Amino acid sequence: MANEVILLDFWPSMFGMRTRIALREKGVEFEYREEDLRNKSPLLLQMNPIHKKIPVLIHNGKPVNESIIQVQYIDEVWSHKNPILPSDPYQRAQARFWADFIDKKLYDAQRKVWATKGEEQAAGKKDFIEILKTLESELGDKPYFGGDDFGYVDIALIGFYTWFPAYEKFANLSIESEVPKLIAWVKKCLQRESVAKSLPDPEKVTEFVSELRKKFVPE
Amino acid sequence: MANLPILLDYWPSMFGMRARVALREKGVEFEYREEDFSNKSPLLLQSNPIHKKIPVLVHNGKPVCESLNVVQYVDEAWPEKNPFFPSDPYERAQARFWADFVDKKFTDAQFKVWGKKGEEQEAGKKEFIEAVKILESELGDKPYFGGDSFGYVDISLITFSSWFQAYEKFGNFSIESESPKLIAWAKRCMEKESVSKSLPDSEKIVAYAAEYRKNNL
Numbered sequence: 001m002a003n004e005v006i007l008l009d010f011w012p013s014m015f016g017m018r019t020r021i022a023l024r025e026k027g028v029e030f031e032y033r034e035e036d037l038r039n040k041s042p043l044l045l046q047m048n049p050i051h052k053k054i055p056v057l058i059h060n061g062k063p064v065n066e067s068i069i070q071v072q073y074i075d076e077v078w079s080h081k082n083p084i085l086p087s088d089p090y091q092r093a094q095a096r097f098w099a100d101f102i103d104k105k106l107y108d109a110q111r112k113v114w115a116t117k118g119e120e121q122a123a124g125k126k127d128f129i130e131i132l133k134t135l136e137s138e139l140g141d142k143p144y145f146g147g148d149d150f151g152y153v154d155i156a157l158i159g160f161y162t163w164f165p166a167y168e169k170f171a172n173l174s175i176e177s178e179v180p181k182l183i184a185w186v187k188k189c190l191q192r193e194s195v196a197k198s199l200p201d202p203e204k205v206t207e208f209v210s211e212l213r214k215k216f217v218p219e
Numbered sequence: 220m221a222n223l224p225i226l227l228d229y230w231p232s233m234f235g236m237r238a239r240v241a242l243r244e245k246g247v248e249f250e251y252r253e254e255d256f257s258n259k260s261p262l263l264l265q266s267n268p269i270h271k272k273i274p275v276l277v278h279n280g281k282p283v284c285e286s287l288n289v290v291q292y293v294d295e296a297w298p299e300k301n302p303f304f305p306s307d308p309y310e311r312a313q314a315r316f317w318a319d320f321v322d323k324k325f326t327d328a329q330f331k332v333w334g335k336k337g338e339e340q341e342a343g344k345k346e347f348i349e350a351v352k353i354l355e356s357e358l359g360d361k362p363y364f365g366g367d368s369f370g371y372v373d374i375s376l377i378t379f380s381s382w383f384q385a386y387e388k389f390g391n392f393s394i395e396s397e398s399p400k401l402i403a404w405a406k407r408c409m410e411k412e413s414v415s416k417s418l419p420d421s422e423k424i425v426a427y428a429a430e431y432r433k434n435n436l
Contacts, residue, residue, distance in 0.1 A: 050320065050353065056274075059309070063307055064309070064312045064316075066316060066318055066319055069312050069315045069319065070312075072311075072312070072315065073308055073309070073311070073312040076308040076311065077308045089292055089295035089296045090278075090281055090283070090292070090296075092288075092291075092292070092295065093283045093288055093291070093292040096285075096288045096291065097283075097284055097285055097288055099381065100268060100285055114319055134269065
């Protein structure tokens with residue numbers, strides 16, 4: 001049976017990156033389609049009418065929305081290889097908790113770091129570092145968040161790394177000096193082909209964020 | 220013999236109610252412990268140091284936090300009875316999407332309706348009605364969001380029904396006239412013992428919301 005997989009995405013999106021990595025972890029061939037968020041395609045609007053956001057995963061014509069839901073879907077459909085979630089219910093609950101933590105806390109904090117200035121940015125910077133430290137503490141001495149194997153939480157988090165130089169530039173901070181173990185984890189993840197192929201060049205992301213920042217923080 | 224699972228909870232919380240419904244659907248006996256937010260228990264602070272929120276399910280001494288996470292955990296830890304999810308991956312993804320929609324769109328809107336006033340409340344009311352209509356459209360003619368069986372999305376949403384009377388009173392509108400199918404669905408769910416035993420009396424919720432409004436608005 002034909003397996004047609006299309007991913008509607010936007011190259012700097014840390015959410016789109018999750019789905020790219022998950023598909024590649026499973027060895028799934030897919031068609032990547034770049035969306036212009038100022039001019040969303042009819043397909044995007046049709047497949048995600050509620051949120052109108054990327055990434056959208058279209059499998060044999062049917063859409064799956066929300067990056068973290070897509071990663072779970074991919075894990076369940078292509079279950080033969082590289083399991084993304086552990087099999088133990090308690091460990092699965094822990095993995096979900098940390099992915100949810102990243103979505104609830106990290107996203108908002110990092111946004112303040114690049115999209116604001118002054119007091120708001122200073123507060124955002126403080127939260128951001130605290131959140132990274134919490135994540136580093138959760139990682140502990142494990143090679144990956146899931147333990148010995150690259151998995152769900154690693155996939156949920158790694159894309160944010162491509163935005164690190166942008167955060168460092170605009171908020172004047174050094175992430176490695178704050179969370180060296182987390183940077184070591186990043187380097188280990190980058191050695192995986194699924195990750196290296198799915199992440200854009202952080203320099204390009206920084207250029208993109210610079211442009212975007214001008215809209216939020218007129219100089 | 221293993222100790223009973225412990226649920227750290229707060230009686231009016233629609234999030235806590237989700238955990239209660241899930242445990243009862245599985246026929247799991249549990250120890251309910253009421254938390255006082257002005258004086259959170261050591262067990263709560265130790266079990267959920269990150270968010271310090273309820274509900275927390277402590278099972279075999281290990282904590283599970285975040286209500287939808289608890290519901291999924293309960294489904295997986297007691298898989299033999301009343302599965303919350305269909306087996307098809309696509310339908311599972313749809314169920315997760317709709318529960319996420321409830322958390323992302325419905326939760327904030329409903330709070331504005333009972334917890335705010337003036338312009339903020341009006342905006343919240345508009346968002347709430349929009350969300351309700353979207354949910355009603357998704358329900359369609361199915362008895363439950365999951366189809367023939369009560370499931371994950373039903374559990375994620377039904378707990379808000381204990382607050383409907385409060386929304387109507389403080390938002391000054393009728394949910395039934397906006398969304399009769401959703402009200403019919405809520406009544407159907409309330410016929411289930413797992414639901415009726417887990418949801419507090421609407422009048423008590425109205426009194427709770429009134430007290431909150433008196434103290435905060």
